Amino acid sequence: MIIKNDKSEILDFLLDAANYKGDCEAVYFPENESDIIEILREANQSRTTITIAGNGTGLTGARVPENGIVISMSKMNRILEINFNEKYAILQPAVILSDFQREVTANSLFYPPDPTEQNCFIGATIATNSSGAKSFKYGATRNYVLELRVVLSNGEVLNLKRDENIAVGNILNLISENGFKIELKLPNYLMPQIKHSAGYFVKQDMDAIDLFIGSEGTLGIITEAKLKLLEFYQNMISGILFFNNESDALNFVDYARAKSINNRLTNDVTDINARGIEFFDYFSLQFLKEDYQKINDNHKAAIWFEQEITSETEDVIFDKWMEIIEKFNADIENSWFAVDNIEREKFKNFRHAVSSKVSEFVAKKGLRKVGTDTAVPIEQFRNYYYFMKQTVVENNLNYICYGHIGDCHLHLNMLPKNEGEFLIAKGLYAKFCKRASELGGTVSAEHGIGKMKRNYLLEMFGEKNIIEMARVKKTLDPNLLLGIGNIFDKKFLNC
Numbered sequence: 481m482i483i484k485n486d487k488s489e490i491l492d493f494l495l496d497a498a499n500y501k502g503d504c505e506a507v508y509f510p511e512n513e514s515d516i517i518e519i520l521r522e523a524n525q526s527r528t529t530i531t532i533a534g535n536g537t538g539l540t541g542a543r544v545p546e547n548g549i550v551i552s553m554s555k556m557n558r559i560l561e562i563n564f565n566e567k568y569a570i571l572q573p574a575v576i577l578s579d580f581q582r583e584v585t586a587n588s589l590f591y592p593p594d595p596t597e598q599n600c601f602i603g604a605t606i607a608t609n610s611s612g613a614k615s616f617k618y619g620a621t622r623n624y625v626l627e628l629r630v631v632l633s634n635g636e637v638l639n640l641k642r643d644e645n646i647a648v649g650n651i652l653n654l655i656s657e658n659g660f661k662i663e664l665k666l667p668n669y670l671m672p673q674i675k676h677s678a679g680y681f682v683k684q685d686m687d688a689i690d691l692f693i694g695s696e697g698t699l700g701i702i703t704e705a706k707l708k709l710l711e712f713y714q715n716m717i718s719g720i721l722f723f724n725n726e727s728d729a730l731n732f733v734d735y736a737r738a739k740s741i742n743n744r745l746t747n748d749v750t751d752i753n754a755r756g757i758e759f760f761d762y763f764s765l766q767f768l769k770e771d772y773q774k775i776n777d778n779h780k781a782a783i784w785f786e787q788e789i790t791s792e793t794e795d796v797i798f799d800k801w802m803e804i805i806e807k808f809n810a811d812i813e814n815s816w817f818a819v820d821n822i823e824r825e826k827f828k829n830f831r832h833a834v835s836s837k838v839s840e841f842v843a844k845k846g847l848r849k850v851g852t853d854t855a856v857p858i859e860q861f862r863n864y865y866y867f868m869k870q871t872v873v874e875n876n877l878n879y880i881c882y883g884h885i886g887d888c889h890l891h892l893n894m895l896p897k898n899e900g901e902f903l904i905a906k907g908l909y910a911k912f913c914k915r916a917s918e919l920g921g922t923v924s925a926e927h928g929i930g931k932m933k934r935n936y937l938l939e940m941f942g943e944k945n946i947i948e949m950a951r952v953k954k955t956l957d958p959n960l961l962l963g964i965g966n967i968f969d970k971k972f973l974n975c
């Protein structure tokens with residue numbers, strides 16, 4: 481096993497995509513589960529803390545060490561099996577998501593989780609319960625995890641299979657492959673019933689596997705995953721619609737979202753049933769217009785949508801979309817419909833271009849952006865969106881807003897021009913998290929908490945519940961080795 485401790489060789493492990501910085505003594509590169517068990521044995525003896533590193537695309541500092549050592553999962557990167565008949569895949573944790581997606585699609589199968597940044601490791605997408613545009617219809621990574629192998633901090637291995645280990649009320653019993661037993665008393669806080677990736681997933685009668693999904697490297701190390709695959713849809717209707725009036729775009733979304741949710745429940749395959757609905761505000765379009773001639777200065781917002789079709793349903797579904805496109809006054813002449821996979825790939829690039837253009841802009845100017853990951857229940861969405869927009873305008877900050885509007889989950893990115901504005905933006909960010917919590921929403925719908933958002937999680941759940949979360953961690957990791965500083969401040973581990 482390679483171990484690197486020369487600082488110049490491990491610099492990449494001391495930060496993540498949010499540019500959150502840390503420090504460590506060494507980076508270990510295990511090649512298999514036995515290497516990991518060995519590292520943990522030593523770490524238990526020396527009480528060395530361990531941070532698990534995926535591919536560093538996280539936006540919360542979760543993979544950035546405060547001290548101790550880093551375990552890089554990068555050498556455990558093989559697809560072990562794709563079973564086309566039974567529609568599942570077995571993977572090591574460092575398979576890159578885009579490689580996996582390519583392999584799966586080439587074999588006419590479909591893996592729905594699609595975070596905008598696809599250069600991430602599968603294990604990390606499970607550790608953060610990632611989601612993306614298609615999560616509107618298909619949900620987050622959690623819905624596709626069938627089995628996990630997890631090494632606990634004492635080196636014991638859990639082989640967790642969905643539906644095999646269910647809590648009785650709030651008591652969850654875990655048993656390792658060697659027969660080591662742990663009884664966990666689960667906290668009784670309630671999670672918001674929306675897209676949500678903040679703090680441990682707990683509920684009465686829950687499946688043991690769900691506790692580890694989204695646990696951000698604090699409860700164990702994922703060494704293998706079996707994931708559910710779906711059948712690949714060959715045909716799709718998708719479009720990017722431009723609107724000369726933002727409220728028309730928002731009304732369009734309200735209608736398309738409600739129809740889609742309803743038709744999903746009734747399984748109506750002849751009506752509107754989007755798998756993704758994404759939003760781009762006026763300022764996002766300003767960033768994109770240089771590369772996309774269809775955008776003009778009258779366009780105040782754009783919506784991307786996509787729906788699966790068959791040759792039987794194609795015409796009727798197309799007509800249903802056209803009806804509402806007209807009803808809500810989209811600029812039909814300039815709107816853009818994909819007729820084949822090549823065009824659909826261009827749409828994907830359009831969606832991804834916003835975040836990369838903003839990151840480029842911010843880096844070029846030597847600035848730091850401050851971006852939200854909050855989501856709220858549908859009935860609160862409009863108020864919440866206007867509250868955020870009005871607040872940034874009142875504070876004279878530049879911003880852009882885009883994202884997963886189907887899930888009432890937009891990324892409002894504030895673009896401060898100097899340190900003073902940066903501090904104002906940080907203050908507004910705290911305000912937006914507080915308001916989302918008050919409205920029954922979440923401070924993180926997909927990126928997780930890591931080290932950067934602990935205070936907002938504290939505000940969302942309250943101290944009592946954070947102490948309960950810390951108690952779960954202490955039961956599974958009594959020597960406090962794994963992912964220290966993620967999700968909650970370490971002071972809660974001493975309670």
Ligand SMILES: Cc1cc2nc3c(=O)[nH]c(=O)nc-3n(C[C@H](O)[C@H](O)[C@H](O)COP(=O)(O)OP(=O)(O)OC[C@H]3O[C@@H](n4cnc5c(N)ncnc54)[C@H](O)[C@@H]3O)c2cc1C
Binds near residue numbers: 607609
């Ligand atoms: C431009 C951009 C767009 C993004 N868009 C999205 C999006 O649409 N949706 C979304 O969900 N996220 C998004 N992200 C965030 C990020 O891509 C995801 O959080 C991703 O899952 C992180 O993967 P990674 O391999 O880079 O993990 P890292 O950042 O290296 O680690 C993330 C966490 O996973 C833990 N971890 C890693 N491997 C393991 C393991 N084997 N066992 C246990 N814990 C482990 C780490 O300790 C850490 O806590 C975006 C990021 C960027 C930069």
